[in-house]
Amino acid sequence: MLEGEIIAQSVKDFFTKPMLKIAVVPLLLTLIIMLSLFYLAAGYGFDSLQIYIQQTQNGQDVFVDEQAPFYFVWMTTLMAFLFKYSITSWLVGFLVYTVGTLFIMMFSVFTTVIIIGFLTPMILGILHQRHYQELPINGFGTMMTPLFIAVKSFLIMIGLFFLFIPLYFIPLVNILAINFPFYYFFHKMLNHDVASTILTDEQYAIIHHKKANAFRFRTLFLYFLSLIPSLMLFTAVFFVIYLGHAYFLELRSLNKKENNSKLIEQDLEN
Structure with missing residues (x-):
């Protein structure tokens, strides 16, 4: 089957009633998580952070409310240290405006990828019944494997993010440098969730050896789609369907x- 035919079939399957019902779950959960975090932060007040930064730049002592959330205390302390110096102050300002907006967008992507991981067996089970009943499903890994993959991929993503900081100041290159760590996490999580549900460890090793680049291009295509604002919230199920068909x-x-x-x-034996 050609790649265009796989995409077309995936779109048809996505717009079936069972898949659309499942698609509502990551949408609602992601929105609830993001809104909860927003109101939690807004409830304490983003204005307080601006006051602390101004106090630091004016040479005043900074006092952090002990009742503030732990992440706010940590962020304020770090900001207070960095804004003492003009060079680090400029660097932080640049990163806040360039990376900060991307972080908000990508946070929704990562949240959706993690949520969709719990729904992957259900999605692929429906796909299996519709098109591939003759094929046995023998997933590999244990209950803890997805958690291990998620933690490992997240730590590597953070490491790559800091490793590429010098590249963020080079036009055009900075676009690749910022997106590569995010794509790494996206690829690892999505690819593992689908492959580990359908294949055995041996089958995955054989297919990965021959078709690794093909699946990287597929997840890269899906990653570009996820960068369209809010599209990931609606189409995460389609991503699983598409990779599911491919596997x-x-x-x-x-x-x-x-x-x-x-x-x-058998013929040779006979």
Whole structure:
């Protein structure tokens, strides 16, 4: 099946009643989480942070309310230190305006990716019943594997984010430097959720060895789609469907090759 046909079939499956019902879940949960965090921060007051920064720049002592949320205390203390010096003050200002807006957008993407991970078996189960009933589903990993992958991918993403800081000041290159860590996390989480639900460890190793770049291009395509504001909230289920079709087709091809090999061996024995 051509890539365009896979996409077309994925769109058709997405607009079926069962899939649209599931699509509402990540949308609602992500919105609830984001609104809760926003009102929590707004309740304490973003204006307080601006006051603390101004006090630091004027050489005044900064006092942080002990009743403030822990993340606000940590952020205020860090800001107070950085804004003491003109060089770091300019650097922080640049990062806040360039990376800050991206962080808000990407936070919704990451939240949706994590939520959709819990719905992946249900989505792929429906896909399996509709198109691939002849194929056995034998997932690999344990209950703790997704958590391990999430923590590992997140830490590597943070490391890449800091490693690429010098590149953020180079025009055009900074676009790639900022997005690569985010894409790494996106790819690892989405690809693992789908592959580990459908394939065995051995099947995944075979397919990954031959088709790793093909799936990287697929997740890259999906990552670009996720950068469209709010689109990720509605289409996360489509992402799983699309990768699910790709892995199911690879599994079907792999099974055919294995069956053909067994038939050849039987003919030789006879």
